[in-house]
Structure formats: structure tokens, C-alpha cells
Amino acid sequence: MPPSLTAENMPVRPRRLVIAGMEGCTNCSVCEVRANGICSALRDDELERLARAAVRITVPPGHIFIEEGSRATDFFNITGGTVKLFKSLPDGRRQITGFVSIGHFLGLAVSDRYAFGAEAIDQVKLCRFSRPKLDSLTEEFPRMERRLLSEAANELVAAQDQMLLLGRKTARERVSSFLYGQLENHHGDVIPADARISFPMTRADIADFLGLTVETVSRTLSGLRRDGLVTMNAGHTISVPSPARLRAIAQGEEG
Amino acid sequence: MPPSLTAENMPVRPRRLVIAGMEGCTNCSVCEVRANGICSALRDDELERLARAAVRITVPPGHIFIEEGSRATDFFNITGGTVKLFKSLPDGRRQITGFVSIGHFLGLAVSDRYAFGAEAIDQVKLCRFSRPKLDSLTEEFPRMERRLLSEAANELVAAQDQMLLLGRKTARERVSSFLYGQLENHHGDVIPADARISFPMTRADIADFLGLTVETVSRTLSGLRRDGLVTMNAGHTISVPSPARLRAIAQGEEG
DNA sequence: TAACAGCGTTGACCTAAGTCATTGCGGATT
């Protein structure tokens, strides 16, 4: 029996919002994301061919390297740093649809235009592939395409979670969900008691991700602190004494 | 040059939230969704093989045929009727993540469990495939998998749109977006002036889709009517004199 | 070392949307 279409090589915890995991650099076989990417499905000789299609670039903090609605000429694979993906309304309202980092693949577009923008939060390293090149690669390596599909399924699940959050959760539940999600990003599925989080994004980014304002994010964090659910440390890090309690709030299990 | 990974055979307007388009019935070559499905990528002899993997079922209105969190044993392809997909919180709050109908494929799951529920709105006809069977089919027909991926990309775009709606749009913008989306569903990209919409879902469904309450949906529709943006006809249909004006509101281009 | 800018926090107040309650309307049941 062939491996499952959707469960193959797939972490239980879905990643955020963008097709993850294409590897690419001057030498793909020593790439930082070798283990994660869709290319984890490739043999070393295949990686060789992949490497020739990739261009390595670095993006400074704050730089928008995908403009909403611009022509979708390239695919990207994040090999370092954190990127925010967003959509905007004409009057400046903004929704961040995801924060993505190392290993994530970026640039699936429905039409010939990107439906979202992408901005570097910190120093970001990327591998860039032109769309025609990536197309011929997936043509050549069907396993890569299978891997892309399973990652797309992951992203869809994450997107559905986020819709539940944005449509139906309270501010407290949203912020708790965000914090708990960060814990999962850093620790995987087994989160130790008193785990620490440090994130690169600002309060404004968090607000735009959670559909709130900066003030509400700030007040809600203060509330969680007052209730002993988080403690703020020096160096912009946050400790979570009881991840289980935080998760309960995040999932709406609180009176 | 191979066809684009993401733009191949793809409508510009993204569909809602579930991998679309696997065809299947007793005789796939005469199936209702022959033209839409991923099997539109298949030859007639291949369809023959597909047909043997499919089981045809009918689901009555109100019946939940995918239970949130249950084991993901099957894939479904909608061949008739309309389905709502949803996620819930323990206290009963519910977010409908999409309405899907004919041609849509349903059942991509990250783990071995469904992350969402699915309920028939009206009489729904489905083709059911067991996961192992579908896996071997995609193994056999790579074009099917490519088609699934491009549909997943569509769904991701729709999901991002919905996140913007849920996180940042006003009630008026949400309801206008919903109505305009329905217009697109029925008329495609060229929407005639004074177009009509009739939908099978209740106000409660619309509310749970838009992250609002029934009362707010009701009041907002009344407001749009007062402003001459829609008119209510007999038989639960709504007319839209100027789709362009409605779209402008939906996109947040109103003072 | 002063001035400034970016970011975060907090308080006072406001409002869009939620809650609760009432009414009405078609369609099914008897």
C-alpha cells in the first residue's frame, strides 16, 4: 500500500499558512533546511539538480519582498529568519495571515499574481526559484509535488484554526492561542512546564495577526500576567508556568 | 515548458475552503462533475478505474457526515447539493469555514483525524473513496495529484481572504463580501447588473460563516436594503442592482 | 547628555456589535 497522501512524513502540528519546506541553496545537500523541506524526499543526486535552480538572497528587516497583487514570478523557500504574510484593505487595515520561518515554502499563487504580501521581520534568508524552473522540477520529481500537497493540507488546517480564532474567540482566547502556538513552534508537541517564548514580532504584528488592536493585545497580556498565566522576563521573553492552563484558555475551555 | 504548477486549468476566482474536484460515480465518464473534477485530467480508460473505487451516497439535509475529530477514513467528492464545513469550541461557538458544492473535494486531513466537521445543508450527493484507495489512485495518476495541489492553492487563497474578512472587516463589509461571493459562485467573473442570488443556507449559517450573530446579519441586510444595494424578492432570493457598488463595499472602498 | 523616535503600557471614554426579548410569517401537522 502506498504511503498516505496526507499523513506522509507529516508533523501532527500544522504549520502556519504557507506551503512549507522546499530546500534550496548553492549546495542543497548541506542546506540548513535539508531535513524539513520537500527535498527531504529527494536523493542527493536530485538535490544537485535542485541546487542549480536556486538563487540565494538575503532580505533586511522591514523589507517587503512580495508585494500584494504583484506578478507571481518566483517561489521562495525560507532558510533563515521570520516572515510575516499579510493582506490589506485600501484604507490600511491589515490582516497578518501567518508568520513563517525556516523551512517554509512561499509563493503558491492561484492566478499569476500573489494574493498576499510578505515582509521580513528580522534578517531573512531565502532561496528563490523562478516559477517555470520550479514547475519543471516538480514535473521531474513527483515526490516533491506530493510533499507540497501534504504541506498545503497542513496550511489549510492552520488556516481553518485561524478562522475559528478570528470569527469566534475572545481577546483572551486569541492571545492565549497565539502564545500557545509559539510554544508549539519552539518545543514541538511536548511542551515543558515553565517554557519560555521569545518572538521577533512587535505588538502591532501580533494585533494584526489576531484581529485586535495593539492596546487590546497589551491589556490582555497584562491580564494574563495578573492571573499568573505568564510572566514577563527581561529580553522580551515570556515564561509560561503552566502551558496546559494556557491551552485550556486558548481552546475556550474556561468559564 | 510544463504547465504552471498553480495556474493550470484553474479558475481565477478561488473556491471555498476544501480541495475541490475529484469525480467519482458508478460511471465516471458520465458523471455530473466530469468537467470540473481533478479527473478532468484523466482519460476515459483511467476514469473506468476511478469508478471502481467510488461509492455513491446520498445525505439528507442537516445530517453531519463528517464529525469533527473523527477518524479520517474517507475522501468525498460532492456531486450535488451544498455542504457546510465548520469548527466548534466546547461551549458551542461555531465557525463555518466554508460552503462547498458540486465538484468539490473534501477530506484532506493532516493527521488521521478530520480537523473539521461537514454537514449537508440540502440533499447532498457524494462519491466516497476510502483513503487507501485514493492514495493508490493518486500514485497511479500523477496528474490527479497536480490537480489536487492546484485546488489546495485555491482553497488557501480563499482562506486568506476569509481571514481578512473575519479579522478586519465591518459587519456591512462582511455581509457585502458574502453576497458578492455568492454572485461570483453563480455567475462566474462576469456578473450582470441586477443579478439574483438564492442560497440554501439559513441566517444562522451565514452568521457563523461571517463571525457575526443572526441579529447582526439580519439588521445589516435590512440596512443594505434601505440603501438600495439589495432588494428582497419572494422565494428567498435577493437581487443586486449594482454588483459593482456591492463589491466596492465588500472591499472596504466605502467612506 | 539631550533630544528624539519607536515601542509598549495604561487610563478614560465611545461605539459596533452582541444579548435578550418580542413579534411576525409561512409551512407542516392534526
Add this chain to the structure above:
DNA sequence: AATCCGCAATGACTTAGGTCAACGCTGTTA
């Protein structure tokens, strides 16, 4: 034809979160 029931609409009132404004911290520029 009476009643029942699910759905929709509307009014009165409440509230979670938004808005506006002040302030404080930290790091950077002059």
C-alpha cells in the same frame, strides 16, 4: 382552522473591544 415550529426581523439595552490621549522605557543620533 387551529396550533405549532423554525426562521427572520426588529427594538431596547449591554458590553467587549476600539479610539484617543498620555506617559514611560530604551536605544540611537547629534
